[in-house]
Amino acid sequence: MSDVFLLDGEQVPFTVGQTVMAAARAAGRYIPHLCWHPEFQPHGSCRLCTVKADGHFAAACTLAARPGMTVDNRTAELDDQRRTLLQMLFVEGNHFCPSCEKSGACKLQATAYELKMMTPHFDHFFPDRAVDASHPDLLLDFNRCILCELCVRASRDADGKNVFAITGRGIKSHLIVNSPSGRLADTAMSLADRAASVCPVGVILAKGRGFVIPIGERRYDRQQIGAAEEQ
Amino acid sequence: MKPKIATTSLAGCFGCHMSLLDIDLRLLELLQRVEFDRSPINDIKTVGPCAIGLIEGGVCNAENVEVLREFRRHCKIIVAFGACAVNGGLPAQRNHLDLRDILEEVYQTSPGLAPGCSIPNDPELPLPLNKVHPIHEIVRVDYFLPGCPPSAEAIWKFLNDLIIGRTPVLGHGLLRYD
Incomplete structure (x- = not known):
């Protein structure tokens, strides 16, 4: 028992x-x-x-x-605090949902819907972050990174490749690619890797299939994340 | 007396206003209950005392600031209407770039321009701001209705809640950021 x-x-x-x-x-x-x-x-x-x-x-x-x-x-108290954390994540990066391929399947967005976040509230940072489109099968859009380190863990623990790491401290923390050039194309990363599909937001995206499932029919379009995860 | 609603589009694309028109025949029902003040719908150019002001678009130039403050002065409730008003939206995607660099590239150095092109400097043109701002960075905002654009259903639910004095609540499928 x-x-x-x-x-x-x-x-x-x-x-x-x-x-x-x-x-x-x-x-x-x-x-x-x-x-x-x-x-x-x-x-x-x-x-x-x-x-x-x-x-x-x-x-x-x-x-x-x-x-x-x-x-x-x-509780209302805990959900209020969670909403504030989400708002800080939204303003720290560039989370522009209307142009994001991950919209509707993004855990950051879905969690913000679940917690009824109506506004990012804080002043936006609008950071300047380049994308890495060097890899033939994968796109990296660092604008959307929330530093969850799931790609770091997946690449290290599941794929055994150590492709990703976080560098910098405090507000300067950011995701980097572990290759001499810093480009994803110069790593052993492949589309079949666990790290390629683990990103909860729209940083690591498979090229050429962004809209295979149309907006409006995606996982969290069909069901709110709380209900979807309670099954 | 019917409560008045004013609407405007600042640094937006009028997509949110198009979505407002998408409530279709319910517009007639809305007109039974409210009266439109300044709005692109009736082309009234000045805003008077209103119950609700719907602001589409972010703030990208000096005129936007003036219009937004005018709305704040006259409206009891200001609603950030759509993604751009809520978080700057598409126009704010220029915010990590230098304004002068953008203007020079668009009007002086990009390929295909006629010789002698220069950055427009007509006194009638409102001066652009260095950054595009969500409206809550300029004035106090009472409610936020996200979406690019918010769907007609979301707008209808939101306005109905507001008009009867209830805090607007958008359920699953109505609250969207895309």
């Missing part, structure tokens, strides 16, 4: 060593997140999955579940 904790008042079973996020996911419960992915080690960086566990704030993706723990998730 497994132990249980309470997520927004409902019992969620877990096994010893499982995180609150993993247990919630296994039970079909949605905790908003961006940098967490079931296939990879938790990263704990986006802070979107911050919950209140027994009265203390903690990232659900790194917090080990404990028997009888009381976890608040979708």
Whole structure:
């Protein structure tokens, strides 16, 4: 028999060593997140999955579940904070949804819909970031990077290629390509790599298939992300 | 007396206004309940006291600033109407470039220009701003209706909520940024 904790008042079973996020996911419960992915080690960086566990704030993706723990998730207070985090992500990069191939299948956008973000609120940075179209099969648009490091983890842990890394500190942190030229074409990256399809936003895009599924019929067009992930 | 609505397009493409027209026959229903003040729909050029002002487009030049402030002075509720008003949208995609470089490239150095072309400098032309701004960076904004453009259904829901004094809520499929 497994132990249980309470997520927004409902019992969620877990096994010893499982995180609150993993247990919630296994039970079909949605905790908003961006940098967490079931296939990879938790990263704990986006802070979107911050919950209140027994009265203390903690990232659900790194917090080990404990028997009888009381976890608040979708409260007005936590969702307000999540919306503010999203707003900061939107103004830090250039997230221009009308021209983005990922629109409708983007987790940043879908999470912002879920949390009813009506405005980015803060002043936009409008950073100047070049795209890398050097690779024959893949396009890199750094304007949309949210520093989740899923591509870094996928390329290192699943593909064994170490194609991506984050460099710089604080507000200057940014995604780079690990090749002498800094260009994706000069790496071993291929379209079949896990890193090629793991990006939750529109940074790593397969060329030539951007609109195979039309806008309006994509995953989060059909279903809000919370409902989509609760299955 | 019916509440008045004013609308304008600043640095926008009038796409949001076209989407407003897409409410089709419901426009007649809307006209039963509100009266249009300044708007491209009736071509009234000055804005008077209004309940609601819908602002399409961001702020890219001095005239946009003047019109936006005029609307803020006269409207109880200002709505950022569409992506460009909400976050600068397409016009703001020039923001990482230097304004002079853009003007020189467009009017002086790009291929195919007639000899002697220069950057337009007519006193009637409003001066461009260095950056394109979402309207909330210039005036206080009460509500935001994102979308490029917001769909007719989203506009209809939003306006209905506003007119009866309810905080507008857009459900799945109506709240979109693209």
